[in-house]
Amino acid sequence: QVQLVESGGGLVQPGGSLKLSCAASGNIVSIKAMGWYRQAPGKQRELVAAISDSGNTNYADFAKGRFSISRDNAKNSAYLQMNSLKPEDAGVYYCAIEGRTDANTYYTRHWGQGTQVTVSS
Numbered sequence: 001q002v003q004l005v006e007s008g009g010g011l012v013q014p015g016g017s018l019k020l021s022c023a024a025s026g027n028i029v030s031i032k033a034m035g036w037y038r039q040a041p042g043k044q045r046e047l048v049a050a051i052s053d054s055g056n057t058n059y060a061d062f063a064k065g066r067f068s069i070s071r072d073n074a075k076n077s078a079y080l081q082m083n084s085l086k087p088e089d090a091g092v093y094y095c096a097i098e099g100r101t102d103a104n105t106y107y108t109r110h111w112g113q114g115t116q117v118t119v120s121s
Helices: none
Strands: 002-007 010-012 018-026 030-039 046-052 057-059 067-072 077-082 091-100 108-111 115-119
Touching: 002 091, 002 108, 018 030, 018 091, 018 115, 030 067, 030 077, 046 067, 046 077, 057 067, 077 091
Parallel strands: 010 115
Antiparallel strands: 002 018, 018 077, 030 046, 030 091, 046 057, 067 077, 091 108, 091 115
């Protein structure tokens, strides 16, 4: 089994910062990519940022210039630094990976439970 544990969410005022962490564990042979998604109430889950095993990154337009994704391959971890937070950034943030438990199988998507981010005065 693969487990993803997110941490770092909480309450922050507009303009503030948070750093989210994601640690993957279990029978992981390799991870092709790690990413962060978010979902606000009544909204679809959307990509925030992603990083590949080679270090290439993708950011949603709303995240560019404010958020930064990083990784620690030795720890199977990913991080999301969020600055200049806005009320519309509030929601549940989910970590996801494309990983495999067998080198001869396809990569599959795995999701964490999510961590709540609230941006309010």
